[in-house]
Every structure is written in C-alpha cells, then in structure tokens.
Amino acid sequence: VLIRGPSGTGKELVAHALHHNSLRKDRPMVTINCAALQETLLESELFGHEKGAFTGAVAVKRGLFEIAEGGTLFIDEIAEMSPGMQAKLLRVLENGHYRRVGGTQECHADVRVIAATNKPLEEEQKAGRFREDLFYRLNVISIQLPALKDRREDIPLLVEHFLNTRQIGRMRCEVSPEAMEALTRYDWPGNIRELANVVERAQILDANSRITHDALPESMHQTAARPGEPATAEGNPSTAMRD
Helix, strand or coil: EEEEECCCCCHHHHHHHHHCCCCCCCCCEEEEEECCHHHHHHHHHHHHEEECCCCCCCCCCCCCHHCCCCEEEECCCCHHHHHHHHHHHHHHHHHECCCEECCCCCCCCEEEEEEEEEEHHHHHCCCCCCCHHHHHCCCCCCCECCCCHHHHHHHHHHHHHHHCCCCCCCCCEEEHHHHHHHHHCCCCCCHHHHHHHHHHHHHCCCCEEECHHHHHHHCCCCCCCCCCCCCCCCCHHHHHHHH
C-alpha cells in the first residue's frame, strides 16, 4: 500500500487503521522513518546485522522485517531512501528474501509493507531520485490523502475530536461560533497536525472553558473569506474601518 499526501494529513494513522482492520491485526506493526537515518543505519534497522558486521556491532541484531514477521512494516518518507537502499527493498518486495548486514544466510519475510510519502514520486523518478520499478511495486494500492483546506467540512469534527482527546484542565472547552468560523476559513498549511496544536494552544490561553476568536493565532484573525462567500470584518480591512 502506498499512502500519499501532504505532511500532517495523517498518513501514519491511516497505516495503523489498515493494519488494525486486517487479518494481520494480531501480529506486530513496526514503523521506520527513512528521513531520520543514514543509509547504513537504515539498512541495519530494516534487515538487522550479524555480530562483527561493523564497528560497534557487538551482537546479532534483528531487523524490522524480522520483528514485523506476519504483521505490517510502515516505511515513512520512502522518497528519502537512497537508490542503493531502494534496490535492496525492491528485492524483498519481489521475493521476500533478504540478508542481515554482514551475513550470508538468506532470510525470508512475510510482511505487509505500507509506504508513505509527501513528495510526488513521478517527479522524483524523472529526476533520477526514485526507482521506477520500486514505485510500481509499492503502488499496488494507492491512497491519496487531501490537504485539510480541501476538506474543510471535516474541521469541526476534528476540533471536537481534539477537544475530547487532548483536553487541558478539568472542564472540556467549547468553541465559539466566531472561532469555529475562523478555524474553518483558515488554509492550514500544516494540515491536521497544525490544527491539533492550535486547539491545544487555544485551551491553554482561554481560562473560561470557551475558546474564542482572541485565543487563536494572529494569522487566523486576518483570514479572508473563500471565493463566493462574503468577507468578514477580519478579512476585509476596509469594512472594518467603516465599522
């Protein structure tokens, strides 16, 4: 499965949902982020290594393919993987075989691989940074997650969810209509991750268990109306001056 979408849209949550609603749900799910590791460390993390394979390898280490046996391996930021690692991953996806770093024995993996990226892989292929054959192998089932600004109708539901799951203080906060309107009009460049942080911040700043427009970041005070809608006073300075 290949999950695509901008940063902060919930790709890892979708991966967990796929795992927990599958026949593999009773087996492990493990996660690795390609952007967080150098190539040599990434190879060791994925495939494991033998004792003495390199300086510091004082014992045999199991890789994530082995740990996730029968379950799911979620590879985040797959576009950051080096060409050499892409070739090794392709081999595992093709026939399930791999070797630990420094090892000679063939190992076999029975693992569902879910990959995620916020980059357009077609452009990465043209630039020579991503293997075409690996893209087609990963892209068996593709899930595209839209940016939050393209699904504004979900914002009130997400706000309610974060108020329930990230409550700060004894009393659950309510959101004023003006604040909810501003939240809905904002374009959310950081997507759902940014929305969660804004809701948490607003709870901290509002002491009366009611999130008002004043508790939102300054960038949301000047949010203009969307096309086809009348501008509010906050989004139309000339109207504000007349008032």
